[in-house]
Amino acid sequence: MGLTEADWQAVWLTLRLATLTTLILLVLATPLAWWLAHTRSRLRHPIAAIVALPLVLPPTVLGFYLLLLMGPNGPVGELTQWLGIGTLAFTFTGLVIASVLYSLPFAVQPLQNAFESIGQRPFEVAATLRAGPWDRFLSIALPLARPGLLTACVLTFAHTIGEFGVILMIGGNIPGETKVLSIAIYDHVETLEYGRANLLAAGMLVFSFLVLLGLHLSNRRVRLYRL
Amino acid sequence: MNSSLRILLRSLLGALLVLALPLRAEELRLAVASNFTAAFQQLAPRFEQATGHRLKPSFGSTGKLYAQIRQGAPFEILLAADDQHGKLLIESGLGVPGSEFIYAVGRLVLWSAQPELVGGSHEILASERFRRLAIANPLTAPYGAAAIQTLEHLELYDSVRDKLVQGENIAQALQFTYSGNAELGFIAWAQLKALPAKQQGSFWLVPEDLHEPIRQEAILLRQGEDSQAARAFLDFLQSPQTRALLKEWGYDTPEAEPR
Known part of the structure; x- marks a missing residue:
């Protein structure tokens, strides 16, 4: 028994969601993590706490507020309607936004740890060699933070693949649009299609294991970052 | 003496009530x-x-x-x-x-939280005046299955198919419609009647011969x-x-x- 077309569609959709979320978070999280690692501003504590919120909040809290915010009477919903793109609940775009929020700490924290562990010394040396801020960031920070960067990417990607509660609340179970793998498995289980559920679930299990194993192996010699 | 007797009688009475x-x-x-x-x-x-x-x-x-x-x-x-x-x-x-x-x-009802949208008929379903129609998952929820049968009976299933969003159960279909994220939803008549009168919006009670x-x-x-x-x-x-x-x-x- 192989995967049906609908199951493949869910796999493909999930991969697209995870890839897009990872790319967006790389762009957003890198400067944020850099700022958190170096600023002395008092704001850094509240902002670090906000970034970490998705780690402790149940997905239902995020799903609930997203549904209200993106709804026709919510501020985001009013904006998107004004822009002529309608409301975002039950759309792929809506899922991407939710996933970016939901996986934010998984991208920011490893990067922040990596930047912090570099310390000030290499930058001071570079500055004496007349490297500008951009130069220092590109030729020192990024290469030295490579393991952190890799950890951030892998964790974000894997965490988005494993997203369930938020999507259940704002997705609407639309094939090819919002019906991701975890929802497809849930549907199979609820309709007692254990064979199909098992196929997808076992695939997820193996995939997740390999991802984490690969991550640990690649970080082995450098240093293991806090997950 | 007298008062302690009264207390004894009262507690006996209490015990009897509990036993009853x-x-x-x-x-x-x-x-x-x-x-x-x-x-x-x-x-x-x-x-x-x-x-x-x-x-x-x-x-x-x-x-x-x-x-x-x-x-x-x-x-x-x-x-x-x-x-x-x-x-x-x-x-x-x-x-x-x-x-x-x-x-x-149970009775199925097509509902909108907007007071004017559903004018007591199914005409809205054939129009372009809505983007999303919420139903309960037809594979697990009988009301969702009844909604699909109704759409098929009206020969509207193919035209609204891309607008369907599924709630995990009929309560979520209600919630999607209530919050306005879906303009229309097929829900249970009893769910609608349980809402405060001001929030009952507009609806069309689906005739019973349109579904099992x-x-x-x-x-x-x-x-x-x-x-x-x-x-x-x-x-x-x-x-x-x-x-x-x-x-x-x-x-x-x-x-x-x-x-």
Whole structure:
């Protein structure tokens, strides 16, 4: 028994969601993590706490507020309607936004740890060699933070693949649009299609294991970052 | 002396009153189809006050509750939203044969939270004036299946197909529509009637000949076979008083079926 077309569609959709979320978070999280690692501003504590919120909040809290915010009477919903793109609940775009929020700490924290562990010394040396801020960031920070960067990417990607509660609340179970793998498995289980559920679930299990194993192996010699 | 005698008499009287209550107040765990949530929450205190038993309901789509019972979920009673799943449970030995009866017949309604949108007919479904139509997952929720049958009957299924969003159960379909994220939704008539009048928006009550009747069956599960409370609740559910209330709340009740 192989995967049906609908199951493949869910796999493909999930991969697209995870890839897009990872790319967006790389762009957003890198400067944020850099700022958190170096600023002395008092704001850094509240902002670090906000970034970490998705780690402790149940997905239902995020799903609930997203549904209200993106709804026709919510501020985001009013904006998107004004822009002529309608409301975002039950759309792929809506899922991407939710996933970016939901996986934010998984991208920011490893990067922040990596930047912090570099310390000030290499930058001071570079500055004496007349490297500008951009130069220092590109030729020192990024290469030295490579393991952190890799950890951030892998964790974000894997965490988005494993997203369930938020999507259940704002997705609407639309094939090819919002019906991701975890929802497809849930549907199979609820309709007692254990064979199909098992196929997808076992695939997820193996995939997740390999991802984490690969991550640990690649970080082995450098240093293991806090997950 | 006199006062301590009075205290003794009072405590004796108190003890008698406690003993006069049902022999053992039981806790009853029920699997209840989502559409019946509001009705159940109205009924529960009446039953609890009358009998002293405690009710612990779990709400969900009929298909999901069925799957849970198949996996050993600790329920004594299932209040389904159809008359299929109970029979399946009896066949597989998890339901008590002969215990099943129709406690309510549900009605489907096309609803919008916007007061003007649904003008008491299904014309809106053929228009471009909505982006999303919420239904319950037809694979697990009988009301979702009835919604699909209605759309097929009206020959509108293909044209609205891309606008369908599925709630995990009928309660989520209601919530999607209530929050306005879906302009339209197929929900249970009883759910709509349970909303405050100001929030009832606009609706079209789906004629019963557009879908298979939503005959909601109650069934005693094996785990409740010896439970006094379970029997008492099933009797309560088909009492004339309960049936009158259910009618008021948006359910048809079948002619009394002999059990």
